[in-house]
Amino acid sequence: MGVDNRNRTYAGDAPDEEQWTAIVGNDAAYNDRFRYAVMTTGIFCRPSCRSRAPKRENVRIFADSEPALGAGYRPCKRCRPTDRKLPDAEWVGQMTAFIDRCYYEPITLDRLAELYRGSPYHLHRIFKRIAGVTPVEYVQRTRIARATELLETTSMPMAEIADAVGFGSVPYFITVFKQRTGTTPSEFRRLGRRPAYEEVSE
Numbered sequence: 414m415g416v417d418n419r420n421r422t423y424a425g426d427a428p429d430e431e432q433w434t435a436i437v438g439n440d441a442a443y444n445d446r447f448r449y450a451v452m453t454t455g456i457f458c459r460p461s462c463r464s465r466a467p468k469r470e471n472v473r474i475f476a477d478s479e480p481a482l483g484a485g486y487r488p489c490k491r492c493r494p495t496d497r498k499l500p501d502a503e504w505v506g507q508m509t510a511f512i513d514r515c516y517y518e519p520i521t522l523d524r525l526a527e528l529y530r531g532s533p534y535h536l537h538r539i540f541k542r543i544a545g546v547t548p549v550e551y552v553q554r555t556r557i558a559r560a561t562e563l564l565e566t567t568s569m570p571m572a573e574i575a576d577a578v579g580f581g582s583v584p585y586f587i588t589v590f591k592q593r594t595g596t597t598p599s600e601f602r603r604l605g606r607r608p609a610y611e612e613v614s615e
């Protein structure tokens with residue numbers, strides 16, 4: 414289904430090279446700069462939308478949502494281009510809350526970018542500026558914090574703890590635990606001491 418031409422006023426512009434690169438790269442840094450519409454579907458999106466890239470000749474550029482709506486295009490249900498942009502701190506807060514709840518799941522930068530509608534580069538940069546650490550570091554710290562609780566309060570085998578907190582393999586769990594705390598999980602359990610995160614270099 415294409416665009417409804419009955420309400421067309423301004424038809425939009427063809428994308429320039431910079432805009433097209435932002436669209437195919439799902440670059441959230443351009444979300445405040447323009448919206449793009451696809452003539453063959455009648456839908457308009459944010460540049461960061463993770464939907465399948467359209468053909469360039471079918472794309473039209475609008476400054477924001479209002480002229481796209483005025484031209485008869487419908488907002489994408491996936492990227493919701495008419496929604497208000499969240500402040501960076503609130504955006505990152507949503508991600509940290511998700512990590513705090515779901516640390517045991519496979520969490521990658523690409524998955525966060527897909528869930529929270531941003532390019533991996535932009536998300537990584539904003540997350541580090543707001544949280545003080547990268548998304549990967551935050552995930553690892555959260556997992557290690559949970560692992561120390563299990564080491565202190567249970568007699569679970571290392572393999573079960575590694576799986577429970579999302580590391581998967583015991584060797585990887587041991588490597589990250591020692592990098593973050595300065596001691597192995599077994600040593601930590603034997604000595605019964607909490608890790609001093611600040612004393613261990615990144």
